[in-house]
Amino acid sequence: MTSLQHSNVGFVGPYGSANLGDYGILINDIYDLHCNHITVFSYNYNWPKVQLDAYCTEIQVDYCVVQVKENYFFDGAIYKYSEDAILNGCRNLDEVIRYVKAIDVLIISGGGWINSFWAYRTEKIAKIATIIYLAKSLNKPIRFMTQGLGPLGEFAEWYKSLFEGVNATVPVRDKQSLVVANRELKLSAKWCPDDLLIPNQRWDNFKSVLAPIETPYVLIEPFVPMENLKNNADMIGYFSRMFYEWYGCRLFYMPFDLVHFGNEQAQYCSSLSAYADYYDISSDLFPKFEDVLALINGADFVITGRYHGLVLALSCAIPVIHIVNDICGEYGANKAYSIVEWCFANGRGSLFCAGSLLDAFVKLETQYKTIRAE
Template sequence: MKIAITGPLADKNLGDYGMFINNIYDLSSEHEYTVFSYNSDFVKSLKQDFLSDFNLDFVDVDLKQKEQKKPSILDKVKKLRRQILSLDRKKYPTPLEIINRCENFDEIKNKIIESDVLVVSGGGYFNDLWYNWKRSDDLFKIIIPIIFASYLKKKIVFTANGYGPFDDSSSFYSMIFSEAKGAYFGCRDEKLSPLYLSDIGVYKYEKLPDDLYLIHDNLLNSNKSKCYGDYIIIELYDSISMFSKNLESLRNIVSYFEEKNITVVFMPFDINKKTEEFLRKNIANKNFVFYEMNDYLKLNDAIDMIKNAKLVICNRYHAMVLSVANKTPIINVIKPVGDYRYYYNKNAGFLDNAFGSENINYNDFIKSSLDDVYYLIKSEYDSFCERQNKIYDLDIYLSNKNKLKEKRSKYFDNIVNR
């Protein structure tokens, strides 16, 4: 079978590319794959490190640059007047405008023609953030294969995606999703995503586990953690100014674990040299170390590290997913994206899938600041870990995991069965 895949798989952020790797392992190496990308240099590394046994072809989706007309003084005055009088009307690119920006139009179209199905790999990129952010062109590159597959009446299967919030971009997504009539929609939460989907005209979806919750056996092949003794992991990403504001809390957390002879491993899901330089300069404790990686954090190594950690403190959603999947105590510092809806939808929605909201207290897993994290650790670290470990031992945890595994298996069978 010939399978085409699109999604945020060309990001070095472990969560984004990791979902793609896990999905393609579950689909198996017996098929032929065309993988649409927006960063061919990085995906070549993925092919070498994880996919050497797969018959696949990475194809970049190329976009023409937007025409940038320098506004005149009169144009600026008119724009200011429209803004003051609230006369500005937002313009949304139609599907036709988007694919007409595709420089390799014929190549992408022909690849879709040759394919039996288009798989839209999971993540949280169908939202206002990606549409309005500097990542909008990457979003369009992900969407272009969907538009072509829609026009060509190809089977389209979305794996476990999160959707929304849409806000200003709802009209845009309504156009895109209305083109994909008959597509199969996988949804990784039943918190806010179903509401956002209904707002743009999608009412049928399949509840699925996150694409990284049920890890393929072939990704459990690392022993990196043996280098660190007893350790916890800190995975945080933010601006230098935010790290500076939270520096005292970070120092306090590191010092607490130094007294317990536990190493603190700083393991970001995406390399940021400026952050590393700042932390090296400002945290001098001997038990504070940086996880050594080359170009990117490898998924199998990260799984092994998380599985054997005593605790994970993180920002990223997928650090929490992998921790819960491996029964590792976790504190997620929820991060605002404008407001907290985006991460509340992801984090609380995932915890509901894993445990059921009636069986847990979200506050046992989610905190709003590093100050709150330090206070929790200082006041009740041992009892907190014991509390989470008891939750992992509940029958409902294994029962939910088995149900989600069955759902994912049946859903993926639908991908390869015409």
């Protein structure tokens, strides 16, 4: 996409948490488009303002938080709400309209929210849809950054209606998304790698101030429910001790989010052994991109259940074990498969797959010595 440095560029997507993948995509898109003035439509007062304040200090940033009427979206299925009903549910509609009128183009980013998995987050989807409906009605150009699409399931017709009339090609990051775009959404599409597979060079302006880790370490992103971790606490502690005794290697836990399978999990896992540590994001409130890259680049191995943990490990050419869990179902499997296929075709990194954290530890045991020798 061409530079938009002289435009007021609107961005809409799932911007409402500390998640590294979500805010990383947004800021990377802002950098890629050479934006000087942006308007971010969010569904949360704090996010992504905290991250944009850190990484976009030279850019004029306007914020518009879409608010909905209390208890309005009581039904868990977004397809039960028409365009008029969704707009009627916006509590600050006049304010939102003013912000949409002021933009020159709307960018739909965010990675992977166009699916049945996300569609049950009714209020959040309604807030995103409000901006898209208004941009269409005001004849604002609409463009997509790289998306993961589907599965849509029972929400296919609703999503098709949402994007009806949008004259833009959708860059998609997996082959299944090509099918979803063409057959279900009736949109033209082309395959592109994930936005963070080749991070914009402007990220290099931010240097990690974390103290170097002196001993070899395996970096683990714990995208695992707490109940699962507690049920396997003894084995997690055992593997930590074993790797240190056998290889002099510590386990270092790195959260990608503050609360959603994030800092609590990392802190808990590190507490199970004297040979484990974790990256505490409780004071910064989000994982800093430069810190995450520094930790990945310094690791002997990465274990992750998150898609963008996989993407960044492969981007840094660090051996990685990807936990293919059932938290995100088919949606998660599709996007992971595509990035793996691309990296193998382009000779990037070494990849192994596991079905759980304990399974990942077993695979790590069999592969670690070989990887270290290389």
